[in-house]
Structures are given as structure tokens and as C-alpha cells.
Amino acid sequence: MKRRKFLKITGIGLAISPVVAKAERIFGTPDSLKLIPTNNISSHITLPLSKAQIPTAVFNEVSKYSLLWNRVLSDKNFSIRFFRNPRQAMLDSGLTDLANYKKHELSTLLALRDKNVLDALEVRDYRKFFENLKPYITKSQEYVSNSRLDEINTFIQNKGLSMKSELNNPTTRMNQSIPNLVKNNELAFMAASICGNETALVAAAAVFVVVAVVAVTYVGVGVNVAGVLNVAGYISVVAKTAVATSGAIPTSITASQTGWLYTAANTAEIPDLSKVTYDSLLTAANTSKLNGDILLNKISIAEIVKREINVSIRAAENIGMIHILPAQREDLIKSMTNYTLKVMGVNY
Amino acid sequence: MIEENLLFEHSSPESITIITTYKCTAACNDCCFESNPKIKGKLDEAKIKDFILESYNSFKDLKVVIFTGGEPLLLGRSLFNCIEYASSFGLITRIVTNGYWGKTSVLAQKIAKNLKNANLSEINISTGLDHAQFVPIEHVINAIKALSEQKIPNRVTVESDFEDGSFYKNLIEAPEVEKTLNINPGLLSFQINTWMPFHTDSETRKPPALNTVDIPCTQLFSNLVLTPHGRVSSCCGLTFEHIDQLKIGYYQNGNLKDLYKSQFEDFLKIWINIDGPIGIIRKVMGEQFIETLGDIHHLCQACALLHKDERILNKLKDVYPLYIEEILSKYSKNIFLKKVKDELRVCKNEA
Numbered sequence: 001m002k003r004r005k006f007l008k009i010t011g012i013g014l015a016i017s018p019v020v021a022k023a024e025r026i027f028g029t030p031d032s033l034k035l036i037p038t039n040n041i042s043s044h045i046t047l048p049l050s051k052a053q054i055p056t057a058v059f060n061e062v063s064k065y066s067l068l069w070n071r072v073l074s075d076k077n078f079s080i081r082f083f084r085n086p087r088q089a090m091l092d093s094g095l096t097d098l099a100n101y102k103k104h105e106l107s108t109l110l111a112l113r114d115k116n117v118l119d120a121l122e123v124r125d126y127r128k129f130f131e132n133l134k135p136y137i138t139k140s141q142e143y144v145s146n147s148r149l150d151e152i153n154t155f156i157q158n159k160g161l162s163m164k165s166e167l168n169n170p171t172t173r174m175n176q177s178i179p180n181l182v183k184n185n186e187l188a189f190m191a192a193s194i195c196g197n198e199t200a201l202v203a204a205a206a207v208f209v210v211v212a213v214v215a216v217t218y219v220g221v222g223v224n225v226a227g228v229l230n231v232a233g234y235i236s237v238v239a240k241t242a243v244a245t246s247g248a249i250p251t252s253i254t255a256s257q258t259g260w261l262y263t264a265a266n267t268a269e270i271p272d273l274s275k276v277t278y279d280s281l282l283t284a285a286n287t288s289k290l291n292g293d294i295l296l297n298k299i300s301i302a303e304i305v306k307r308e309i310n311v312s313i314r315a316a317e318n319i320g321m322i323h324i325l326p327a328q329r330e331d332l333i334k335s336m337t338n339y340t341l342k343v344m345g346v347n348y
Numbered sequence: 349m350i351e352e353n354l355l356f357e358h359s360s361p362e363s364i365t366i367i368t369t370y371k372c373t374a375a376c377n378d379c380c381f382e383s384n385p386k387i388k389g390k391l392d393e394a395k396i397k398d399f400i401l402e403s404y405n406s407f408k409d410l411k412v413v414i415f416t417g418g419e420p421l422l423l424g425r426s427l428f429n430c431i432e433y434a435s436s437f438g439l440i441t442r443i444v445t446n447g448y449w450g451k452t453s454v455l456a457q458k459i460a461k462n463l464k465n466a467n468l469s470e471i472n473i474s475t476g477l478d479h480a481q482f483v484p485i486e487h488v489i490n491a492i493k494a495l496s497e498q499k500i501p502n503r504v505t506v507e508s509d510f511e512d513g514s515f516y517k518n519l520i521e522a523p524e525v526e527k528t529l530n531i532n533p534g535l536l537s538f539q540i541n542t543w544m545p546f547h548t549d550s551e552t553r554k555p556p557a558l559n560t561v562d563i564p565c566t567q568l569f570s571n572l573v574l575t576p577h578g579r580v581s582s583c584c585g586l587t588f589e590h591i592d593q594l595k596i597g598y599y600q601n602g603n604l605k606d607l608y609k610s611q612f613e614d615f616l617k618i619w620i621n622i623d624g625p626i627g628i629i630r631k632v633m634g635e636q637f638i639e640t641l642g643d644i645h646h647l648c649q650a651c652a653l654l655h656k657d658e659r660i661l662n663k664l665k666d667v668y669p670l671y672i673e674e675i676l677s678k679y680s681k682n683i684f685l686k687k688v689k690d691e692l693r694v695c696k697n698e699a
Binding site: 044 | 547577579587593683
């Protein structure tokens with residue numbers, strides 16, 4: 001059934017057309033109809049990016065960052081040394097001011113300089129991805145600190161998620177049980193459900209990298225791997241912070257627990273996201289997207305995400321990076337699926 | 349400014365789009381240029397060739413030249429000459445046409461042969477409910493068959509339909525199309541392109557899921573556009589002729605690199621490339637504001653809102669310095685990652 005709907009978009013001037021008088025144009029007269037186009041070559045700047053327009057502090061930060069990346073991109077020798085040892089390369093090159101700059105971002109990029117990590121990501125082989133990522137994540141343990149909580153808050157708010165104010169104060173969370181955390185914040189619950197020794201706690205962030213990968217893979221066209229990095233970088237920080245500040249997380253896991261879980265993970269059948277299943281679901285997602293069938297689109301995407309997260313978590317467990325208590329597995333998968341869908345902007 | 353050099357020196361368009369003419373054999377209700385058979389404005393062959401040559405010499409990553417309109421085949425022999433010229437540099441060439449030239453099988457075969465002789469790499473035929481009022485589906489099918497016979501890869505783009513519409517289904521299930529698909533399956537494909545309204549009385553169609561249009565705009569900086577008026581534009585999106593800020597100057601021999609570089613002086617363009625128009629609006633105005641905008645059918649529709657809604661513009665001007673560091677660092681990382689991927693591709697090819 002055809003339907004006629006008058007769009008009401010406040011704030012936009014409606015131009016009266018000399019050519020098409022039958023209706024008002026929503027965005028004004030296109031330049032294609034103007035015989036003498038507006039010759040205003042300076043009008044293309046909306047938000048000027050010049051030193052005069054930017055606060056000094058911001059400008060200095062951007063300049064530092066630019067200096068580093070310009071060097072990495074232009075100087076092959078520096079690039080090689082940088083990826084071998086970023087701190088030393090910067091010190092050797094007189095970039096002393098940058099030696100402690102944005103370590104978390106450098107670590108993420110270091111990992112993605114690794115061909116094996118990139119290849120595994122591309123083919124969605126999560127076992128290989130975790131195996132290759134593990135050394136970088138362990139190495140990058142030092143970069144996360146609670147001082148970035150404001151940044152994390154902003155990120156979460158930007159993604160439409162809410163972080164309860166009590167999370168800003170670790171002391172108020174010390175005695176909360178995991179079920180309470182589930183109610184309060186599923187992110188904290190997810191972090192709390194992925195446990196192990198110190199290394200494994202840090203490695204928990206890797207699972208969130210996968211969540212990010214899964215999220216941006218299915219967001220739609222136009223999101224590239226760089227998008228994954230950005231989300232991954234932030235989410236890994238979120239994960240680590242949640243781990244570091246949560247009183248509900250076991251500080252260590254006993255040898256017997258580890259052994260039992262490890263054996264269980266190895267012997268348990270890994271649920272396969274077979275190619276046929278994946279192709280069918282993806283076809284359903286794409287078709288529904290094209291047809292504007294929002295509900296089917298959401299259902300298809302949610303199903304892929306759920307299965308993919310399940311497979312990836314198993315892969316991380318199997319190589320001993322993380323451990324998950326069996327009783328919490330179902331809730332964890334559910335929470336991670338919901339969280340991923342939120343990150344994707346899919347309200348399911 | 350240091351970051352300006354960083355952004356510019358390591359960026360390059362991968363494609364150029366030449367809008368050869370605004371004139372078209374069709375006059376669709378919601379055409380983005382309001383193209384029709386009487387509209388003025390077209391490029392001459394010399395200007396098009398100058399633009400191709402200068403682009404080739406200026407941009408290291410340039411791979412594709414797209415000829416569109418209006419209806420580019422209205423340029424006649426000049427179009428074939430320009431395609432051949434672009435191909436001579438080893439560039440991929442593509443035209444976007446409505447298929448009007450498939451009026452008869454004989455005419456369709458003649459045009460397809462000319463395109464083949466000009467070394468055209470690929471073609472897009474645009475059709476759908478609106479187009480079909482001016483270019484009957486039978487003509488489009490003649491064009492599809494003729495292109496397949498010449499083994500020219502063809503992607504047919506169908507504008508999205510009404511909820512009860514069946515244009516797409518009727519097209520792909522037409523016996524002649526099925527037959528063509530069976531003979532040369534790899535050469536013919538179909539896609540649905542989202543329709544968007546340009547008039548207050550437009551008969552709206554079912555909008556896509558918001559997450560499909562809430563995406564970054566990857567066209568900015570990776571494409572550069574020459575309009576029939578000789579202007580250079582940052583993109584050839586559906587609403588670019590409605591947005592002054594996307595036109596970056598007039599093309600004159602020798603100024604293309606400077607025009608491309610000038611885009612990096614506008615933070616909003618970099619921001620759109622990273623967060624997309626809806627992402628930006630959400631960041632500065634909040635989620636609830638998005639809901640007040642009504643149906644958003646297309647990324648370019650959101651881009652027009654971003655550039656024209658005074659409420660958004662005023663807020664943007666106030667708060668944008670807060671986002672500069674985040675967005676520029678993301679853009680830098682994109683450049684870096686592209687470099688890594690290019691290197692890996694070279695390694696794989698060599699292996």
C-alpha cells in the first residue's frame with residue numbers, strides 16, 4: 001500500500017523551486033539547476049581545523065600524535081624499529097616526549113602489525129586469533145589504568161549504554177555479588193565471569209576484542225577493520241578496568257579448578273558455526289536489510305552474534321587464555337550477545 | 349599544521365567520478381539532480397581528459413574512473429573516447445546508465461560493442477519503479493543481454509520499492525534475465541539501492557534499519573568528483589548538490605592536488621569519514637534527538653541534515669574542539685592500517 005507522508009524536518013529552510021513547483025524541496029534547490037553556480041570556494045569549510053581555532057592543549061596533543069604517525073608512515077627504518085620496541089625507537093629518535101604516549105593504542109597497533117593476527121581476524125579463525133594475540137595482550141598489561149575511567153564512561157555513553165555511578169567508586173562495589181552486578185551492569189558481569197590468574201585476567205580483554213570484531217563485522221557496509229581497532233582498544237580498556245575494580249572477581253583460581261575447567265573445555269564439543277548455517281543467517285540478514293525488514297534483520301544478526309561469541313569463547317578457553325564457570329556460561333553468552341548488539345546499535 | 353600534512357600526505361582518492369552531464373532521458377520524481385531531457389550543464393571531452401590525466405598524475409592510489417550523469421551515454425562518441433583514454437592508463441573504468449539505449453536489440457548490441465571496443469571494465473544499470481516510467485524494463489533487459497554478449501561485467505542497481513512492490517522480483521525472474529544469468533553467471537549481478545525523498549510530498553518508501561545507515565562515510569577522501577559545471581566535489585552522494593560545503597572549488601589545470609588537500613582543513617569532513625553523519629549527530633545532540641528526525645532512508649539524507657539543520661550546526665561549532673584529538677587519531681590509525689594491509693597484499697602477491 002502506497003502511503004503519502006509529509007516529512008517534517010524543523011530547522012531546514014525550504015526553497016521554492018522555479019522548476020518544480022508541485023512541491024517544496026526538503027533540502028533546497030540543487031546546484032545542478034543553477035545556471036550560474038555559487039562561486040564561493042571558501043564556503044566548503046564548516047569546522048575549521050587550524051591552530052587559531054583549536055584550544056592549545058588539544059592542538060599540542062594532536063601535534064604530538066601527528067609527529068609520531070608521520071614518522072611511522074614516512075620512515076621505513078623507524079617503522080621497523082618502532083614495531084620492535086616502540087619506547088626505545090622513540091627515545092632513540094628524540095621523541096622523548098612521546099615515549100609514554102598512548103601505550104594502549106600502540107600495543108593494539110603492534111598486534112595488528114602481526115600478519116598472523118590480521119589473517120586470523122580476516123577469516124574469523126578465533127583460535128588462531130587468540131594464540132597470536134596472546135603475547136601482545138600480556139605485554140600490554142601495564143597500559144591500563146583506572147585513570148581512564150572518564151574516557152570509558154564517555155565511550156559507553158556514546159554507545160548508548162549506561163554505566164551506573166557506583167561503578168566509579170570501587171569501595172561501593174566491593175561486596176556486591178555477581179548476580180547484583182548482572183542487574184547493575186552487564187559489562188562488569190561479563191568481566192567477572194571470565195576468570196583466571198593474573199595473566200588470564202588481562203587476557204579477558206581479548207574476548208572483548210572478539211566481541212568488538214563480531215559487532216563491527218555485522219554492523220553493515222562501510223565499517224572496516226580500523227573500526228574494529230578503535231572499538232577493540234576501548235573495550236579492552238573497559239574490560240580491564242572492570243576486572244581491576246570489581247570486588248566480585250576471584251583474585252586467583254585454584255589448580256584443581258583450572259585443571260578441571262581446562263580438561264572440560266578441551267573435551268567438550270565445540271559448537272560449530274558451520275559454513276552452511278553462517279551463510280544462511282548472513283543471507284537472511286542481508287536480504288532483510290535490503291527489504292527493510294527490521295525485525296528479521298535483528299533476529300538474523302542476533303543469531304549470528306550469539307553463535308560467533310560462543311565459538312570464540314570456546315576457542316579462548318581451549319588455549320587456556322580464559323576460564324568460565326560452567327554455571328555462568330549461558331548467562332555470559334547472553335550478556336555478551338546483548339552487549340555486542342548494543343554496541344552495534346541493534347536494540348533487540 | 350603538522351597533522352594536516354600527515355592527513356594529506358598519506359591519503360589519496362582511489363576513484364574519481366565524472367558527472368558528464370546533468371541531462372537524462374528520464375525525469376524521475378526524486379532524482380537527486382532533478383535531471384531531465386531539458387536540463388543544461390555538461391562537460392566537454394577535453395575537460396574530462398584533462399581531469400583524468402591530472403588525477404592519474406596526482407594521486408598514487410587512483411584505480412577507478414566512473415562516468416555517470418544524468419545519462420552519460422548522451423555524450424555519444426565523446427564518452428567512448430574518454431573511456432578509452434582512461435583505460436590507456438591501466439585504470440578500471442565504469443559507467444552508470446539507465447539503459448535507455450536498449451530500445452531495440454540492434455541498438456543495444458551496437459552500444460555494447462562500442463563500450464567493449466573502448467575497453468570499458470564494468471557497468472552499472474540503474475533501474476527501478478521511478479526509472480521504469482521513462483525507460484521500460486524491456487529496454488533494460490535488451491541492454492543486459494547485449495552487455496552479457498560482449499562479456500562486460502554488469503551490476504544492475506534497483507531502487508528500493510514500496511512495501512508491496514515487486515519490481516525487483518519481476519526483473520530477476522524475467523525469462524530473458526534468467527537465461528542471461530545461466531549463460532554468464534559471473535557477469536551479471538543485482539543490488540538494491542536505497543531510495544530517499546527530496547520533496548515534502550514524496551511518496552515515502554519503507555526505510556531501512558537505522559543501523560544500516562548509521563555508518564561512516566567512506567566516500568570522503570577516497571573519491572573526487574567533477575561536476576558538469578566544472579566544480580570539484582568531495583563526494584557524489586545523493587545530496588551533494590544540495591550541500592555547498594561539499595563543493596571544494598572549480599577545476600582548473602594544475603589545481604587538483606590543492607583542492608583535494610583543502611578538504612583536510614574542514615574537520616567536519618574528517619569526522620564524517622570516521623563516525624558518519626548519524627554518529628556525529630548522536631554525539632553532539634544525543635540519542636533522543638535522532639528520534640525526532642523521522643525516517644532516515646539514506647546516509648546522504650543524514651549528511652544533508654547535518655549540514656543544513658541550524659540546531660546541529662550551532663552545537664557543532666561550539667563543541668567540535670572536544671572531538672578533534674579522538675577523530676584525528678582514529679583517522680591516523682585508518683591510514684596506518686591501510687598501509688599495513690597494502691604491504692600484506694604485496695607480500696601475498698609476491699609469495
